[in-house]
Amino acid sequence: MDVRAQISMVFHLDKCIGCHTCSIACKNIWTDRKGAEYQWWNNVETKPGTGYPTKWEDQDIYKGGWEKKNGSIDLKGAGKKKGLLNIFHNPNLPVIDDYYEPFTYKYLDLIESPAMDDQPTARPVSLITGKPIDIKMGPNWDDDLSGTPDYARKDPNLHDLSPAEQEAMFQLERMAFFYLPRICNHCLNPACVASCPSGAIYKRGEDGIVLINQKVCRAWRMCVTACPYKKSYYNWHTGKSEKCILCYPRLEAGYAPACMHSCVGRIRYLGVILYDAGQIENAASDETESLVDRQLNMLLDPFDPGVIEAAKENGVADSTIKAAQDSPTYRFVKEWGMALPLHAEFRTLPMLFYVPPLLPVMASLSKQDTSQGEKMDPIAKFWNDTWLYDTSTEDLWGTIDQARFPLKYMANLFAAGDEEKVKLVLKKLMAVRIHRRGITVGDIAPEKVETALREAGMDAETADAIYKLTSLAKFDDRFVIPPAHREQAIEMLEFTGDTKGSIGFGFKENAERGL
Amino acid sequence: MQNFFNALNNFLLIALPYMALLVFVVGSIWRYTSTKFKFSSLSSQFLEGSQLFWGSVPFHIGILFLFFGHLTAFLIPRGVLAWNSHPARLIVLEVTAFIFAIAVLIGLVNLVYRRLTHPRISVVTSKMDYAILLLLLLQVVSGLWVAYNFRWGSSWFSSVLTPYLWSIYALQPDVSAVSALPWIVKFHIVGAYLTVLLIPFSRLVHFLVVPLDYLWRPYQQVVWYWDRKKLRKSWTPWSLQRPRNN
The missing domain is CATH 1.10.3650.10 (nitrate reductase domain like)
Structure with missing residues (x-):
């Protein structure tokens, strides 16, 4: 038993109101830089919908994740052979139009406009070229647009639903949707790490956070292809790939990550889970049907004396074991069996778990009532019966x-x-x-x-x-953060206030492109 | 006038290669150790993917062949001469090399065209990128010119240029044979030195870090701050090596 600790997350989708506060908190701290404007390390999608980047779940298009072949697994669109052969031109690399062209508005035109007959307008301009553009896409372009032919009906998850089921799903009276907030899953079998030819991506042993070393990244851009969640982003300005860092500087200081801290619906939980790293390879290469079970079986009971002993032997700190015992994520995922990983079939063993939403499921349409129109209160504009949202089944x-x-x-x-x-x-x-x-x-x-x-x-x-x-x-129940042991400080940081908005975090080299 | 040309020859064929090599070695080490964040191939495929294919792929495949071709003639000139001793083999070699050079030319033209015309790509193009593209373009055009007009290059490279290059390497530069070569050949040689000189200051650094070690490293990488097995041992000193992740 090779016990390791992983900081894992649970998102309780019933509580998500789709407000995007998490995305904004993340953007303001980490990706408010040139080359990173289009990156949303945290984003919120309306499901059913096509998501960001468009149809990211369709691995026939993006070739992300692992695939099983002859009993073992290999990367679908990258890896040692494919990665090095395609290094001059990666046929599976999404381009910026698959995300969206970042834009701003020329607000100054509103202020500096001379007196005219017409109102001045603030034209949208591209943040890449600086030229005026017609905005065609955004990071949450299909927000709340379930049922629309361009978005919801092109959701890759509908692939094995019968046409009748799909049709029923998108009838106006029955339509339902929910929100899916996404960050990097900090996987146990990360495809991005495996795909990196220069070895810049690594998983931190102490807490399992997956990071890209900005000084080793050489823009071979294979991680963008390999991550099936499309959570590794290429910074087109600096020529380096970037991804969610789970706010490790905050975690090490005892703060919750910004997206979790700011969550209005309090849907997010963060805590340590102990797992058996010896099972990673077998679990990731099992049959598709048993992937979820195999992954959950890897997670260990932090109260089991045998597990504790093995953990200590492996150098897991006592404080981390204590944090694992208090972990809200362990309770949701393992003890109560209420949280499931997103797209286990990508075989990366993601460590971000979701409690599936009950609300869009719950209300059933018991009978077709043609006299519904009469039942609307003419003054309050309120339907005074239960046909629309019926939860009163026997x-x-x-x-x-x-x-x-x-x-x-x-x-x-x-x-x-x-x-x-x-x-x-x-x-x-x-x-x-x-x-x-x-x-x-x-x-x-x-x-x-x-x-x-x-x-x-x-x-x-x-x-x-x-x-x-x-x-x-309360806050401390939702986020049980293990002490970072500054005496063993994991990443030594310099003060980076002076490079804010430039390179992000960690060191002070300016973000010039090339020399 | 003759003196001037002699001086020019000496400068371009003796001083320049030493300068270029020195700048290349010192510059590359400095670049690798001090400006790691800027050490990148600076791929622009993310902003424009399809045009790049017709530039990057023929260019890289062609330049790799030509690079190793020149290297072979430098390292084993006798082997090349032996291979060329049969006319059919000589023609096969020359034609193949010519085709790869054409591939480089096509690739470069496409890359330059893409840089000049695509608004997004123009944004991420530095002056050094244009300089490198121009230099490589001149190199491949002069190389094709030489290969076409002064046959058979693979043979006389091995017998004339290889001794010269080795004399440079042996710190006993001998330019007597090279000085007599046509000016276009010298142009090509000087272009090569300039390219070597500019490597540390341009995106060409990426060829120094070709990720071949990827082939034998394990897929997954886990980095520990301390040796976790020894962490709890009382005799573990605090002088353990820090991992190379920072």
């Missing part, structure tokens, strides 16, 4: 079984296509609600509550604990 799991949102879609995102896994998580989410409603409102029979909890595989105590960590958790 069946215990009716809202999940007759979900207005195909579970298959969510399974494609979070469970490598296994609907049962998603269903079990949704049942748990539902059981907690039923349990809490039984306590606070009291209109649910105790037997029904008991059945719900039993079928979801939990007891009342667990349900209360889930409820507390979901709804009432």
